[in-house]
Amino acid sequence: MSDAQVVKLEFDPKNMPFRRLGLSGLRVPLFSLGGWLTLGGTVVGDPVKDIIKTAFDAGINMFDTAEAYAAGKSELEMGRVIKELGLRRTDLIITTKLFWGLRKGPNDGGLSRKHIIEGTQESLARLGLDYVDVIFAHRPDNTVPMEEVVRAFNYVIEKGWAFYWATSEWSAREIEEAYHVADKLGLIGPIAEQCQHNMFHRERPEQEYEPLYKKYGLGTTVWSPLASGLLTGKYNEGIPPNSRLATEPMFKSTVKSLQQDEGKEKIRKVRELTKLAHEELQTTPAALALAWLAKNPNTSTVILGATSPEQVTENLKALEVLPKLTDEILEKIERILGNKPAPPPTYGRPSLDRFGRL
Numbered sequence: 001m002s003d004a005q006v007v008k009l010e011f012d013p014k015n016m017p018f019r020r021l022g023l024s025g026l027r028v029p030l031f032s033l034g035g036w037l038t039l040g041g042t043v044v045g046d047p048v049k050d051i052i053k054t055a056f057d058a059g060i061n062m063f064d065t066a067e068a069y070a071a072g073k074s075e076l077e078m079g080r081v082i083k084e085l086g087l088r089r090t091d092l093i094i095t096t097k098l099f100w101g102l103r104k105g106p107n108d109g110g111l112s113r114k115h116i117i118e119g120t121q122e123s124l125a126r127l128g129l130d131y132v133d134v135i136f137a138h139r140p141d142n143t144v145p146m147e148e149v150v151r152a153f154n155y156v157i158e159k160g161w162a163f164y165w166a167t168s169e170w171s172a173r174e175i176e177e178a179y180h181v182a183d184k185l186g187l188i189g190p191i192a193e194q195c196q197h198n199m200f201h202r203e204r205p206e207q208e209y210e211p212l213y214k215k216y217g218l219g220t221t222v223w224s225p226l227a228s229g230l231l232t233g234k235y236n237e238g239i240p241p242n243s244r245l246a247t248e249p250m251f252k253s254t255v256k257s258l259q260q261d262e263g264k265e266k267i268r269k270v271r272e273l274t275k276l277a278h279e280e281l282q283t284t285p286a287a288l289a290l291a292w293l294a295k296n297p298n299t300s301t302v303i304l305g306a307t308s309p310e311q312v313t314e315n316l317k318a319l320e321v322l323p324k325l326t327d328e329i330l331e332k333i334e335r336i337l338g339n340k341p342a343p344p345p346t347y348g349r350p351s352l353d354r355f356g357r358l
């Protein structure tokens with residue numbers, strides 16, 4: 001059967017809100033799904049299909065991966081499932097990321113023109129797609145001139161291999177440099193930043209990037225929204241077997257920190273958030289933590305991570321919590337967290353947005 005004859009699953013956005021990704025025209029669902037450690041890693045075969053289908057049926061049409069996730073297997077699994085489920089390409093927003101590469105050669109990673117172009121081609125081959133919607137620079141590469149990086153991503157866009165490019169974990173200075181270099185050359189700059197943002201990780205997205213939202217309309221696709229599961233409350237009584245912290249060696253230091261003052265303090269806060277979620281919002285701490293991120297107007301999409309379809313369904317309860325996040329509830333959350341970053345100083349002058357409005 002040719003591709004054109006395959007019966008396509010119809011996309012129904014259900015009650016999923018869509019936001020523009022930065023100042024671009026691309027509309028992204030408020031919740032998307034990513035594959036780090038999970039799809040192609042701890043989850044392979046039919047369960048990947050079940051997770052993606054559950055997300056798609058619930059209005060999620062945006063899927064995030066990277067060349068490095070599960071050493072390329074995440075892209076392979078995602079590509080296979082998109083085909084097997086018969087998802088229509090135009091319904092989907094697929095994003096991937098380049099930087100770490102899969103081999104150890106001096107040009108197999110980073111952001112040289114060589115790796116950006118070769119890496120894109122290899123990612124597309126693994127995904128079995130002609131293009132991705134957004135291609136991210138997974139980290140900054142200060143060993144490559146910014147002009148080379150900007151020109152290479154523009155070449156990828158010109159070739160039709162990606163519609164937009166974006167950054168991940170770049171400093172505000174680096175993002176701003178990319179904007180200015182692109183502007184000077186009459187080229188396309190990055191449209192968004194994929195940054196870590198959750199109740200325990202706030203400085204960069206809420207303070208450092210603040211001027212970028214105002215000046216350049218920077219969009220964000222936020223990652224580890226549940227702090228790898230900590231904010232679900234699943235680690236309140238220890239480390240459950242088969243959980244991320246039990247199975248992923250890279251979280252050894254996190255596990256250790258949970259026995260120390262800093263970690264114990266986080267668990268104390270999660271317990272308080274759990275009480276607030278149950279008693280005042282009749283929801284779960286996971287849904288509360290995700291809704292809190294979605295409430296932030298600078299969040300374009302919150303990338304969920306899930307090892308089962310049930311987690312996707314539970315986490316999407318955040319959509320029901322969103323309208324319940326009144327100023328009073330937000331204030332209660334701030335009091336529990338006690339970590340709101342200070343806004344940049346304005347020395348008494350009111351801060352205005354890029355259009356000069358309050």
Ligand SMILES: NC(=O)c1ccc[n+]([C@@H]2O[C@H](COP(=O)([O-])OP(=O)(O)OC[C@H]3O[C@@H](n4cnc5c(N)ncnc54)[C@H](OP(=O)(O)O)[C@@H]3O)[C@@H](O)[C@H]2O)c1
Binds near residue numbers: 169
């Ligand atoms: N750009 C970057 O540098 C970068 C870095 C990291 C991630 N990301 C992107 O962001 C996505 C999300 O990040 P993340 O996976 O770290 O997100 P996360 O939401 O912080 O953690 C997800 C993990 O928490 C657990 N979990 C999720 N929902 C749960 C629930 N309702 N109940 C119990 N446990 C639950 C699951 O792990 P277990 O079931 O195994 O415990 C799940 O895999 C990634 O897939 C990736 O696309 C990007």
